[in-house]
Amino acid sequence: MEVGFLGLGIMGKAMATNLLRHGYRVTVWNRTIAKCQELVALGATVGETPAAVVAKCRYTIAMLSDPSAALSVVFDKDGVLEQIGDGKGYIDMSTVDAATSSKISESYVMGKGRMIVEAVKQKGGAFVEAPVSGSKKPAEDGQLVILAAGDKTLYDEMVPAFDVLGKKSFFLGEIGNGAxxxxxxxxxxxxxxxxxxxxxxxxxxxxxxxxxxxxxxxxxxxxxxxxxxxxxxxxxxxxxxxxxxxxxxxxxxxxxxxxxxxxxxxxxxxxxxxxxxxxxxxxxxxxxxxxxxxxxxxxxxxxxx
Amino acid sequence: MEVGFLGLGIMGKAMATNLLRHGYRVTVWNRTIAKCQELVALGATVGETPAAVVAKCRYTIAMLSDPSAALSVVFDKDGVLEQIGDGKGYIDMSTVDAATSSKISESYVMGKGRMIVEAVKQKGGAFVEAPVSGSKKPAEDGQLVILAAGDKTLYDEMVPAFDVLGKKSFFLGEIGNGAxxxxxxxxxxxxxxxxxxxxxxxxxxxxxxxxxxxxxxxxxxxxxxxxxxxxxxxxxxxxxxxxxxxxxxxxxxxxxxxxxxxxxxxxxxxxxxxxxxxxxxxxxxxxxxxxxxxxxxxxxxxxxx
Amino acid sequence: MEVGFLGLGIMGKAMATNLLRHGYRVTVWNRTIAKCQELVALGATVGETPAAVVAKCRYTIAMLSDPSAALSVVFDKDGVLEQIGDGKGYIDMSTVDAATSSKISESYVMGKGRMIVEAVKQKGGAFVEAPVSGSKKPAEDGQLVILAAGDKTLYDEMVPAFDVLGKKSFFLGEIGNGAxxxxxxxxxxxxxxxxxxxxxxxxxxxxxxxxxxxxxxxxxxxxxxxxxxxxxxxxxxxxxxxxxxxxxxxxxxxxxxxxxxxxxxxxxxxxxxxxxxxxxxxxxxxxxxxxxxxxxxxxxxxxxx
Amino acid sequence: MEVGFLGLGIMGKAMATNLLRHGYRVTVWNRTIAKCQELVALGATVGETPAAVVAKCRYTIAMLSDPSAALSVVFDKDGVLEQIGDGKGYIDMSTVDAATSSKISESYVMGKGRMIVEAVKQKGGAFVEAPVSGSKKPAEDGQLVILAAGDKTLYDEMVPAFDVLGKKSFFLGEIGNGAxxxxxxxxxxxxxxxxxxxxxxxxxxxxxxxxxxxxxxxxxxxxxxxxxxxxxxxxxxxxxxxxxxxxxxxxxxxxxxxxxxxxxxxxxxxxxxxxxxxxxxxxxxxxxxxxxxxxxxxxxxxxxx
Missing domain, CATH: 1.10.1040.10 (N-(1-d-carboxylethyl)-l-norvaline Dehydrogenase; domain 2)
Incomplete structure (x- = not known):
């Protein structure tokens, strides 16, 4: 199975490593590209941009540091949104609030000016938020607890990967419920x-x-x-x-x-x-x-x- | 080792049974004497009164239902106090408040009339309060947690018995600290x-x-x-x-x-x-x-x- | 002194009446225009729209039921904003939150699209928020307590009117402090x-x-x-x-x-x-x-x- | 009307003074007898002991500093109890807890020894507790609020005096309710x-x-x-x-x-x-x-x- 992985901080690195060890082919991206080298040594491929990763992989997992980073990776130039579409899934495992997940998931309207921003679902992609419980050690040991919500079909497809990353995953219903x-x-x-x-x-x-x-x-x-x-x-x-x-x-x-x-x-x-x-x-x-x-x-x- | 055991309710019965099973010779007493029969079948001897039990045994453990019962067994006619004395130890494992333990341990004075009541220590006996954490099942399995306080020497002598009754005992210092x-x-x-x-x-x-x-x-x-x-x-x-x-x-x-x-x-x-x-x-x-x-x-x- | 008065609910009617009784010339407006008749009987003039009132009067007081009404009267078609400008003052005495006062006072920016809305200050007008403490009876008796904030010069000019409406007014500094x-x-x-x-x-x-x-x-x-x-x-x-x-x-x-x-x-x-x-x-x-x-x-x- | 007054601290002195000014004949006592002189200058008589005051007066008011003083004045040698009896009333206006009032009012029993202490009611006297709300200034101005409880007949007889001492007195029912x-x-x-x-x-x-x-x-x-x-x-x-x-x-x-x-x-x-x-x-x-x-x-x- 091929997955993309965005964000190689303490958590992301441990999680991507586990996927590689369990035989996944992983294409990684990190804002500081140098951080990718350790993963390449374990067999990972590098994507130049979030968009490039999504273009290549059917499923892309993100593990970013905060809501702002989580939004940037999606909405900025060369972001996820440029390549997401029918048949592709995006799984954000960062710890963010419900509002951030909603923005990534759906278009939103600001004020009376009705400025519509298209997001993952409008582009035809599937989205799952999946914040985790547990920090560095459980991430390394594949013992996270995964609190997923959003697209149930995508969730079901991700269960094998979640089983590698965590000891247990829960599907909690609509977007925001994980948070x-x-x-x-x-x-x-x-x-x-x-x-x-x-x-x-x-x-x-x-x-x-x-x-x-x-x-x-x-x-x-x-x-x-x-x-x-x-x-x-x-x-x-x-x-x-x-x-x-x-x-x-x-x-x-x-x-x-x-x-x-x-x-x-x-x-x-x-x-x-x-x-x-x-x-x-x-x-x-x-x-x-x-x-x-x-x-x-x-x-x-x-x-x- | 010979021990007396006062009180064969749900907890007391389980605890006395454990002592018997571990080779202790146990003399039991219960307000409703019929309740002693089950223990006799396991090898226990019956004492007619609390005083009789104390007379016979160097160490007497009590496991009563409440503060009132704990006081009765000591101060009433044919009670513990009549036979307690030098070289004898009394261990109350009932769940009582600090004030009740103090009464059993020491003389106390009521009002200006200075009505002095002698208690275990005045008689020359040693006293340990040892309430337990855990209910029926842990009592049966010898898995109680024992919170002891009072006479340190007596506590040390009781450790082998506490090891039979519980998974761990603590010595907490002065009387009242268990409560x-x-x-x-x-x-x-x-x-x-x-x-x-x-x-x-x-x-x-x-x-x-x-x-x-x-x-x-x-x-x-x-x-x-x-x-x-x-x-x-x-x-x-x-x-x-x-x-x-x-x-x-x-x-x-x-x-x-x-x-x-x-x-x-x-x-x-x-x-x-x-x-x-x-x-x-x-x-x-x-x-x-x-x-x-x-x-x-x-x-x-x-x-x- | 000539003042405009927008909103003739229970509070507004009592307040505008007090101004008339103290010799103010008052031009009133209410969403349901019929409600103005009672005031006309006391000497008031009627303005067709909020904009018309502001066009006519140097000072316009508003007493609306809630934040939504307070915003409508300013930003909607024929609203305050169309006629506010240099030398004119707008005093909102409605009970609204700090954010609503800020919107009325200043331009605001929504989202990344930087949709700028001009408000009272951008148009050159002066603005004071002045929520009151006290309900119907104190309003009728001119015994309100007025919690004003915003433009200090405008506040000072309004003090005589505030003295008619209330027993005491306070100037509390920047917009939002009244709320x-x-x-x-x-x-x-x-x-x-x-x-x-x-x-x-x-x-x-x-x-x-x-x-x-x-x-x-x-x-x-x-x-x-x-x-x-x-x-x-x-x-x-x-x-x-x-x-x-x-x-x-x-x-x-x-x-x-x-x-x-x-x-x-x-x-x-x-x-x-x-x-x-x-x-x-x-x-x-x-x-x-x-x-x-x-x-x-x-x-x-x-x-x- | 003749009243006794026990306790001439800040509060008591002000209260006794008010009684004298309103024409009451007052017999005062204080632990430090010297403190009585100021009241004598205003027409008061001095009693040697609490018992002497009670012997002389039909009604005796006490205003002591704390529960311990309130008990001493009643139960100690030469105390109130020695002379209280049929036809005499004792009114304690000190701020004490309900338990202290109860002790003064009724016999009480300590421990199992049933040591009975006789108190005001056993002696045939009538008792009212009447703690006050208000401190020095209201005491001087006769503006205390009096929270009385106990013997209703005695309370009714004391109302004229209470009207001198306070702006309002309440009868609250049984002993303890004032506290x-x-x-x-x-x-x-x-x-x-x-x-x-x-x-x-x-x-x-x-x-x-x-x-x-x-x-x-x-x-x-x-x-x-x-x-x-x-x-x-x-x-x-x-x-x-x-x-x-x-x-x-x-x-x-x-x-x-x-x-x-x-x-x-x-x-x-x-x-x-x-x-x-x-x-x-x-x-x-x-x-x-x-x-x-x-x-x-x-x-x-x-x-x-």
Whole structure:
């Protein structure tokens, strides 16, 4: 099977490598073309532009760094849109919001001027958004969780590739649902991080060892990889940003906004969100989201208010 | 090794059985003496009263249903206190509050009348509180988590027995710390249950399948046994009380009170506690604590306000 | 002094009447022209279109029902924009969001197509936004509070008219600040309404008369017109929508969003917002915002979840 | 009319003075007897002990500093209890909790030893608790608000005196209700102080003048004496303790506990309470309760966590 692959950052490189190892023929493109060489050594071909990759391959996967990059690769000169069409599929696995996915998927209309921009579907192409859960290590190990939505036929055709990239893929329905599912998961994760922080702090202040609390938690009904991984680092005040606090807070804000649209009252998430905001106001936004523990403890980062 | 065992309810029976199976000689007592027969069939001896058990055994373990029963067995006529003394150890594994453990451990003074009641330590005995985490199944499998505190020497002597009863025991320091550790764990658990409920509800209202959310959660960094066990039941509106909501709310209230004593601000736990209170006010207190999901959904039990 | 007046709803009619009574020459326009007759009886002249009013008057005040009406009157055919220009001032006193005021004030650009729309300032006109606090009665009595922002020179010229319409006007700086000030005030008001509801409910449940609580409150340091006005109606379950709950919740959401932009953690407002959301989810959105009391009591509107 | 008056602190002195000025014959007692001289100059008689005052007067009012003083004056040697009896009334206007009032009113039983202490009612006396709302100035001006409960006949007999001391008195039913009413009022007050703090902080961070916000608030539906009095001081960082933050937080805790007993969910008060706790943890407990503004701003007192 031949696939195109756009974007060879940490995630994209690992994913393209896995496809090559499982016998896929892969045509890669990256904004900095030099980054393609490592993949060429593993058997990849290089495409000069996103358009060239799409022209060559029936299926093209993208793994870009953010919504802006995801839009550029499609709409800019020599972009995906120039070659997408009947019988071709485009699969964006970048982590983007629902609105970005919608723009890539469909034409959109701006203001009263009705400036129509054609997008993948108008050109006749099929589109699937497929953001993933998991970072570098799961990407390398083919253990991502894939949250796909959009064109069901294209999804079905991609399942073998998804099986190489991840341990499990879900088809979630209409475009935007992949992004929404990530928000819901991250919202729960954010509340749990606050709960853990409160528990560690309470233990400490009432004469129990926070490390022992972690040990007890790890043996019980609420044991989970996040507590196990982050807990000990938090006790050491170590917050290397695997997932920056400002992004976690943004996701909680967006999840709460989704709740607002749908009239879902979520007081626990709202309380957690305000603590993350306090953390941001104290200058902790670029640390790992577990740095919310510093706010619960009452210390306060760089202290500016 | 010879041990006494007071209390043969669901938990106690399973625990005493495990001790017998591992070669301990066990003298059992239960308020309803008939319940002892099953254990006798496995090799146990019967003690007529708590005092008789203590007289015979160097170590006596108790597993009673609540604080009131835990106090009765010690202070009532023919109780533990009548025979406890130098060289004897008493280990209460019941789930009780810190105040109850303190009463059993030490003399206490009531009012200005200075009415002194002698307790285990005044009599010369050693005392360990050792509440457990885990219910019927872990008790049968010897997979409890034991949260011990009090007399360190007695704890050390009991470790072989604890190894039979549980997968891990912790020594947490002074009397009361076992109870406090349980409160902290349950507080985190209560917030997490609220977070899960909010996530399930948000998923449902914004067009995602709550069951798929459970599946996605189970593959990620916050996967945990509680979500896996309770989640599907919640989606079916099934709330068999493994841990009644009113007890969960009581534990959150006590944990928040502990936070108040120690000036620990815990807004997420406080928000979760208010939702559990709302659940209680709607008549859901006797259901499993996962019934808080009904409040988040907006339905409302029997509806009386 | 000659002023134009666009919009003769409940508020606009009362305000234009006050201007006439204080000797202003007023040229009125209303979408339903028939509504102008009452004002003509008091000495007003009628303008055929917004453009005609602006052509005739140096200053034109608008009091429209919502953002959409406020935009139409400016940008549609025969709108304000056709005649606004050097030496003319436009004062929009409608309650609109900051974004709407900005659109009326300045050109704006949509998307990459750079479709530029000219607005009041590009045409050479001066613009002041001036939303008011207060409803029908204060409008009739000239007792509004006016929250003005934008062109300071125009504001200064309008002060005599503002003195007729209100008991006090404030100049708050750049466009958008009037809307922001309203949001902050309404946010505080929303939290206070929740506080009152919780207090009334607690009083009732613990054996105190809620009516007596209102009486006690009215004699103390937190006595305020809202408690005095709404409290007794709430106890009777009467929620005639002076300010609909769904609008209050929208304002709280926007105020929280403003807090998010500026990294201000506001846990009390966030908690109050979630209760208003719960009220919306229970079908209470069209009642007065004091209907949040029903949620606190635990009853639940029409009960759909 | 002859009344006894126990306790001549700031409040008591002002109140006894008012009674004298309105023609009451007053027999005063104070722990530091020297403090009585000022009242003697106004016509008061001095009693040597609380018992002596009660022996002489049909009605005795007490205004003590705290629960401990309130209990001492009754139960200690030469205390009220020695002379109280049929036909005599005791009115405690100190601010105490419901439990303290109950102890003064009725016998109570401690522990299993059933140590019975006789109190006012057992001796045949009548008892009214009557805590007040208002501090020094209202006490001097006879403008207190009196929250009475207990013996209705005694209350009715005291109304003329209450009319001298306060602008309004309420009879609230059974003993404890006066204390509960104060808790409910203070809970609402605490939430409102948080709301104001959040609003001031949001205004400041989004480019509005906090002082202008205070001015706008003071003209609207939520204008109240507390905002007017405390607001400007808060903007100057001035927190002279009219009502210490730690007492406000204690009252919120007790109000929430009352809500817990009665299954009243109060998320806004709970959120406010956690912010007050954070303030306590930052060393602000002895400042005025308006110092919670410092926590909302993100500064943090002496910074110890």
């Amino acid at each position: 929404k599912m990530k928000l819901v998961v991250n919202m729960i994760m954010g509340s749990m991080m606050n709960s853990l922080s409160e528990g560690l702090c309470l233990a400490d202040k009432c004469g129990l060892s926070p490390q022992t609390l972690l040990d007890v938690l790890d043996l019980g009904a609420i044991a989970n990889p996040m507590f196990k991984l982050k807990g000990p680092a938090m006790l050491q005040g170590s917050y290397n940003p695997a997932f920056p606090l400002k992004h976690q807070q943004k996701d909680m804000r967006l999840a709460l906004a989704l709740g607002d649209e749908n009239a879902v009252s979520m007081p626990v998430s709202a309380a957690a969100n305000e603590v993350f905001k306090k953390a941001r106001s104290l200058g902790l936004g670029d640390l790992d989201f577990s740095a919310v523990y510093e706010v619960v403890k009452g210390a306060g980062g760089s202290g500016q208010a | 406090k550790m349980k409160l902290v764990v349950n507080m985190i658990m209560g917030s997490m249950m609220n977070s899960l409920s909010e996530g399930l509800c948000l998923a449902d209202k914004c067009g995602l399948s709550p069951q798929t959310l459970l599946d996605v959660l189970d593959l990620g960094a916050i996967a945990n046994p509680m979500f896996k066990l309770k989640g599907p039941a919640m989606l079916q509106g099934s709330y068999n009380p493994a841990f009644p909501l009113k007890h969960q709310q009581k534990d959150m209230r006590l944990a928040l009170a502990l936070g108040d004593e120690n000036a620990v601000s815990m807004p997420v736990s406080a928000a979760a506690n208010e939702v559990f209170k709302k659940a209680r006010s709607l008549g859901l207190g006797d259901l499993d604590f996962s019934a808080v999901y009904e409040v988040v959904k907006g339905a409302g039990g029997s509806g009386q306000a | 922001k000030m309203k949001l902050v005030v309404n946010m505080i008001m929303g939290s206070m309404m929740n506080s009152l509801s919780e207090g009334l409910c607690l009083a009732d449940k613990c054996g105190l008369s809620p009516q007596t609580l209102l009486d006690v409150l009215d004699l103390g340091a937190i006595a305020n017109p809202m408690f005095k006005l709404k409290g007794p109606a709430m106890l009777q379950g009467s929620y005639n929508p002076a300010f609909p709950l769904k609008h209050q919740q929208k304002d709280m959401r926007l105020a929280l969003a403003l807090g998010d932009e500026n990294a201000v953690s506001m846990p009390v407002s966030a908690a109050a917002n979630e209760v208003f959301k719960k009220a919306r989810s229970l079908g209470l959105g069209d009642l007065d915002f004091s209907a949040v009391y029903e949620v606190v009591k635990g009853a639940g509107g029409s009960g759909q979840a | 509960k009413m104060k808790l409910v009022v203070n809970m609402i007050m605490g939430s409102m102080m948080n709301s104001l703090s959040e609003g001031l902080c949001l205004a400041d961070k989004c480019g509005l003048s906090p002082q202008t916000l205070l001015d706008v608030l003071d003209l609207g539906a939520i204008a109240n004496p507390m905002f007017k009095l405390k607001g400007p001081a808060m903007l100057q960082g001035s927190y002279n303790p009219a009502f210490p933050l730690k007492h406000q937080q204690k009252d919120m805790r007790l109000a929430l506990a009352l809500g817990d007993e009665n299954a009243v969910s109060m998320p806004v008060s709970a959120a406010a309470n956690e912010v007050f706790k954070k303030a306590r943890s930052l060393g602000l407990g002895d400042l005025d309760f308006s110092a919670v503004y410092e926590v909302v701003k993100g500064a943090g007192g002496s910074g110890q966590a």
